[in-house]
Amino acid sequence: MISPTRTPTKRTIRDITNHQLDTPSRTPTKKQKLDDNIQISKPKAVTKLFQPLVAATSIYSRAKALFQRGYNFSNNTGDCLVSRDVEGKYLHEFISYSLKLNVCNNLYISGPPGTGKTEQVKLTMKRIVEPGFKIVNINCMTLNNPENIFHEIARDVFGNLHIGHKKMDSELFFKTLNKEQDELKSIIVVLDELDSLITRDQQVLFELFQASNINNSHNLKIKLIIIGISNTLDLTDKFLPRLIRNNLSPETLQFLPYTADQIKSIIISRLKSLVPASGDTFPIFHPSAIQLCSRKSASISGDLRKAFDICYKSIELVERNLPPFQTYTDFNSSEYPKVMIPHIAKVCTLSFDNNSISNLNLLQKALLCHLFNYQLENIGKGDLSVNSFYDYYRKQKDANNLLGILKIGEFIEIISALESSSCVVINDKSKKNSGAGNVGMGNKIIKLNVSYDDIVKSIEEIGLLKRVLKSCN
Numbered sequence: 001m002i003s004p005t006r007t008p009t010k011r012t013i014r015d016i017t018n019h020q021l022d023t024p025s026r027t028p029t030k031k032q033k034l035d036d037n038i039q040i041s042k043p044k045a046v047t048k049l050f051q052p053l054v055a056a057t058s059i060y061s062r063a064k065a066l067f068q069r070g071y072n073f074s075n076n077t078g079d080c081l082v083s084r085d086v087e088g089k090y091l092h093e094f095i096s097y098s099l100k101l102n103v104c105n106n107l108y109i110s111g112p113p114g115t116g117k118t119e120q121v122k123l124t125m126k127r128i129v130e131p132g133f134k135i136v137n138i139n140c141m142t143l144n145n146p147e148n149i150f151h152e153i154a155r156d157v158f159g160n161l162h163i164g165h166k167k168m169d170s171e172l173f174f175k176t177l178n179k180e181q182d183e184l185k186s187i188i189v190v191l192d193e194l195d196s197l198i199t200r201d202q203q204v205l206f207e208l209f210q211a212s213n214i215n216n217s218h219n220l221k222i223k224l225i226i227i228g229i230s231n232t233l234d235l236t237d238k239f240l241p242r243l244i245r246n247n248l249s250p251e252t253l254q255f256l257p258y259t260a261d262q263i264k265s266i267i268i269s270r271l272k273s274l275v276p277a278s279g280d281t282f283p284i285f286h287p288s289a290i291q292l293c294s295r296k297s298a299s300i301s302g303d304l305r306k307a308f309d310i311c312y313k314s315i316e317l318v319e320r321n322l323p324p325f326q327t328y329t330d331f332n333s334s335e336y337p338k339v340m341i342p343h344i345a346k347v348c349t350l351s352f353d354n355n356s357i358s359n360l361n362l363l364q365k366a367l368l369c370h371l372f373n374y375q376l377e378n379i380g381k382g383d384l385s386v387n388s389f390y391d392y393y394r395k396q397k398d399a400n401n402l403l404g405i406l407k408i409g410e411f412i413e414i415i416s417a418l419e420s421s422s423c424v425v426i427n428d429k430s431k432k433n434s435g436a437g438n439v440g441m442g443n444k445i446i447k448l449n450v451s452y453d454d455i456v457k458s459i460e461e462i463g464l465l466k467r468v469l470k471s472c473n
């Protein structure tokens with residue numbers, strides 16, 4: 001099983017097929033680290049025994065590792081990810097400026113899944129050189145209660161001993177930031193999956209963004225710099241207007257979906273890392289295969305994870321069809337079979353095939369039922385946007401009482417997965433009207449792309465959904 005970079009539930013939903021990839025790439029445990037050290041100090045004779053094993057690693061396994069989810073690609077020596085020069089530079093300047101001027105500040109980063117938000121922020125944080133700051137990274141999804149955020153930040157910065165057993169609420173937290181600390185001038189708090197902090201009254205988020213507003217810098221001795229990351233429309237639609245109304249607009253930075261050319265550059269740069277100093281050439285893939293993979297994934301959503309999944313599965317396909325007992329270990333050999341257009345095409349067909357409807361999970365099938373119902377109830381009423389479909393979905397109390405209500409972000413993830421498996425078609429309305437670039441997923445038009453009979457068949461054994469799906473007879 002692969003290790004997701006975010007919550008397993010969300011990420012598993014978005015896998016392009018039901019197959020899970022192999023080895024999880026996790027932070028090495030203590031034991032693993034210990035083993036690594038032991039290996040370094042092994043006597044020569046023993047080390048020799050291990051060498052052939054390392055050398056014999058198949059080129060396909062090494063290439064597949066590059067595209068595995070959770071793979072830590074640390075080859076980046078610059079400040080920006082490939083194709084994220086503008087965003088990376090902006091982020092770097094934002095932080096350097098805030099630290100140099102010794103002010104509070106906040107930035108709201110938004111963009112659809114798999115567009116490099118988390119990865120670029122991580123990279124930028126590694127590159128900051130100014131003195132006197134601490135970085136706190138929190139994935140808000142891991143908090144049991146949004147109000148715990150103040151305690152979590154304080155614990156990370158000052159340590160358990162210093163803050164004592166008492167739970168730190170917002171008041172105590174800001175009081176603590178107002179005490180002089182010799183070395184510590186600023187705290188940079190990266191709040192990933194920020195939407196998890198939304199409460200009914202949005203108070204937690206509001207307090208954080210209010211306190212870290214640049215105009216409030218004089219109120220805190222230790223300056224607070226907040227970088228919030230989110231991929232949901234919910235936050236932009238509901239939370240930002242409140243900040244703007246209160247004259248607290250944060251800086252914003254948008255990560256747009258990757259274009260085909262950007263995806264191509266990213267894949268090629270990863271492949272090149274397999275053969276350092278390889279100039280313009282790269283191993284394993286024929287250039288036209290990368291082209292097809294990039295175009296296909298850009299047309300689905302611009303989510304890099306999808307492109308990587310296609311690459312992974314295509315390499316696996318080539319590997320499966322190798323002559324028996326043949327192992328290829330040298331990228332420089334011209335003999336090994338490469339990933340070609342037909343491999344990519346086959347993986348895409350398998351992954352995005354209509355028949356995959358029976359492989360969908362319960363929530364995905366539930367949304368298909370709701371979409372069918374909507375279309376049945378609104379024949380001739382024109383296009384349905386993803387946002388309007390979400391509003392319709394939220395009103396379906398009976399099903400939601402049993403399955404729970406999805407947040408808009410989760411809803412969009414499922415919609416994207418349904419689109420990947422060709423069960424729905426999502427069109428960019430603005431393209432028709434103006435030929436303009438990307439619009440948010442919420443404004444796109446969604447249509448069912450499977451027949452009523454196929455849905456009926458796929459929910460044959462799911463009583464709950466049989467009750468949800470309306471009859472078209």
Ligand SMILES: Nc1ncnc2c1ncn2[C@@H]1O[C@H](COP(=O)(O)OP(=O)(O)OP(=O)(O)O)[C@@H](O)[C@H]1O
Binds near residue numbers: 304
């Ligand atoms: N420009 C890039 N170059 C190389 N790898 C990238 C790039 N952008 C993203 N990735 C890789 O793609 C995967 C997804 O990126 P990331 O986690 O940053 O997406 P995200 O925008 O934070 O998505 P989400 O909203 O779902 O959290 C990661 O494995 C990351 O390493």
Ligand SMILES: [Mg+2]
Binds near residue numbers: 117118119192
């Ligand atoms: Mg992320």
